[in-house]
Amino acid sequence: MPSFSPRTLLSRALSIPLVLGFAVFLPLLVLVQPGTGLYDSALWTQFALTVYSSLRLSAMILTSRRKLLAGSFWLFVYMAMGVAPLVQTVLGRTPTPVVGARTELTEAIALVLIGCVAFDIGSLLARQRPGRERDDGLRTALVHRRRLYLLTIAAFAGSALLMVKLGGPAVFFTSRQEIISSVQDAGLSQADSQAGQAIVRGFGTVPALIAWLAYTRWLVTSRRARRSGMTIATWVALTGLNGVVNNPISNPRFWFLTVLFSLLFTVFPVSAAFYRVALSLGVIVALIVFPFSDRFRYDDDNYRPLETTSPLEPLTIKDYDQVGMFANTVTYVRSGRGHTYGRQLAGSVLFAVPRSVWPDKPMDTGVIVGEWMGAVNTNLSSPVWAELWIDFGPVGMVAGFVALGYTAARVDRRHARRAVRRSPPGSLIALTVPLVAGYSFILLRGPLLQASGRVAIAACCIALITTFRQDRAAGLR
Numbered sequence: 001m002p003s004f005s006p007r008t009l010l011s012r013a014l015s016i017p018l019v020l021g022f023a024v025f026l027p028l029l030v031l032v033q034p035g036t037g038l039y040d041s042a043l044w045t046q047f048a049l050t051v052y053s054s055l056r057l058s059a060m061i062l063t064s065r066r067k068l069l070a071g072s073f074w075l076f077v078y079m080a081m082g083v084a085p086l087v088q089t090v091l092g093r094t095p096t097p098v099v100g101a102r103t104e105l106t107e108a109i110a111l112v113l114i115g116c117v118a119f120d121i122g123s124l125l126a127r128q129r130p131g132r133e134r135d136d137g138l139r140t141a142l143v144h145r146r147r148l149y150l151l152t153i154a155a156f157a158g159s160a161l162l163m164v165k166l167g168g169p170a171v172f173f174t175s176r177q178e179i180i181s182s183v184q185d186a187g188l189s190q191a192d193s194q195a196g197q198a199i200v201r202g203f204g205t206v207p208a209l210i211a212w213l214a215y216t217r218w219l220v221t222s223r224r225a226r227r228s229g230m231t232i233a234t235w236v237a238l239t240g241l242n243g244v245v246n247n248p249i250s251n252p253r254f255w256f257l258t259v260l261f262s263l264l265f266t267v268f269p270v271s272a273a274f275y276r277v278a279l280s281l282g283v284i285v286a287l288i289v290f291p292f293s294d295r296f297r298y299d300d301d302n303y304r305p306l307e308t309t310s311p312l313e314p315l316t317i318k319d320y321d322q323v324g325m326f327a328n329t330v331t332y333v334r335s336g337r338g339h340t341y342g343r344q345l346a347g348s349v350l351f352a353v354p355r356s357v358w359p360d361k362p363m364d365t366g367v368i369v370g371e372w373m374g375a376v377n378t379n380l381s382s383p384v385w386a387e388l389w390i391d392f393g394p395v396g397m398v399a400g401f402v403a404l405g406y407t408a409a410r411v412d413r414r415h416a417r418r419a420v421r422r423s424p425p426g427s428l429i430a431l432t433v434p435l436v437a438g439y440s441f442i443l444l445r446g447p448l449l450q451a452s453g454r455v456a457i458a459a460c461c462i463a464l465i466t467t468f469r470q471d472r473a474a475g476l477r
Contacts, residue, residue, distance in 0.1 A: 027083070031047070056077075097375075143431070151465050152211045152215075159241055176252065202454040246259050326386045382448070415429055
């Protein structure tokens with residue numbers, strides 16, 4: 001009689017209800033909702049995308065390996081590009097108007113599906129590297145002990161400077177609207193772009209988060225650290241600092257999701273059960289909690305409670321406008337504007353170049369398309385599909401997702417091998433992969449220009465504390 005491990009039994013017990021729930025029950029529940037939407041090719045293409053992403057998300061949850069990057073990708077696709085747009089199509093309520101013809105919406109949905117297939121092709125190509133499966137000979141990147149102290153000092157200094165500029169810690173417990181007003185009053189933001197604001201806030205939030213994750217991982221893996229009063233006191237101070245600058249009241253929900261996701265998988269990097277529970281609960285959070293979690297976006301005078309008569313109606317909010325904005329981007333390119341052939345990407349990479357030096361520096365893709373649409377609020381999303389499309393067209397979009405899937409698979413495999421119980425306490429991959437997986441929700445949603453500031457600051461922080469010498473990281477053991 002064959003023997004089964006608890007993991008196998010868990011997978012078999014969960015597989016049928018999980019797949020049926022994500023791929024059959026929820027999409028069918030959406031289809032039977034009363035609404036004014038058209039049951040045309042756009043709806044059925046959206047239904048196919050939802051089913052495909054549900055099957056891939058179920059595969060991520062039930063896999064024997066922890067795949068943080070791929071799991072976060074499919075969680076985003078299933079909710080933001082699958083279920084939510086399907087609800088909007090059925091109910092006939094779009095958070096952002098789709099200005100093009102219905103056929104262009106169908107084309108955009110099909111392109112999203114093609115991008116997902118290309119991501120899977122890239123993942124499959126990552127498995128076909130003969131003779132290079134083992135990476136034991138590669139040097140392990142570790143956290144440099146003294147540079148971590150330097151980063152911690154910089155984190156406190158950057159966060160303190162941000163608090164002073166915005167008027168003190170109390171403003172971080174008011175609302176996001178008050179934070180934005182304080183940034184504008186301090187002259188830290190430009191009227192035609194939010195990139196400057198993102199950079200300023202990034203220096204006050206990102207170093208604090210990375211230092212906190214490093215100390216958290218140190219305490220989790222090192223008994224000596226748990227016996228050190230100084231290490232514990234520093235961790236407590238960083239916890240309080242992040243409670244101020246990275247709390248869910250004054251920060252966008254996607255950024256707080258990054259903080260939460262990276263912290264949980266830094267603390268529990270080897271638990272397959274926790275990985276499965278996190279992805280499964282992610283669907284519930286996106287369906288129920290996320291639409292109602294904008295209580296602190298506005299102050300008391302401007303806040304309007306979300307009123308709904310359907311459990312799925314909250315998915316028609318602007319946070320889930322990705323498919324519609326991709327369709328608008330396709331229409332924008334077809335209207336005569338044409339592809340930019342890397343100009344938008346260059347603007348994201350060179351985000352720090354001031355407009356006084358680069359007068360024609362491109363704005364956020366979401367802002368460009370929003371202004372072309374005549375939208376009053378141009379703070380619109382621009383998913384990676386739209387960013388690749390506007391720059392490189394269909395061929396470039398497919399190639400980009402193949403490369404994205406290939407990279408995600410390689411990094412996930414490296415993380416699964418290195419982030420183990422016997423890995424060094426200062427192992428850097430156990431910090432960076434959860435951080436990237438959490439931030440991928442922001443990168444996938446876009447626009448890239450808004451997200452580039454924190455990416456660059458995080459890269460500098462990680463480069464600062466990285467070492468390949470065992471003796472330099474000995475203090476973290």
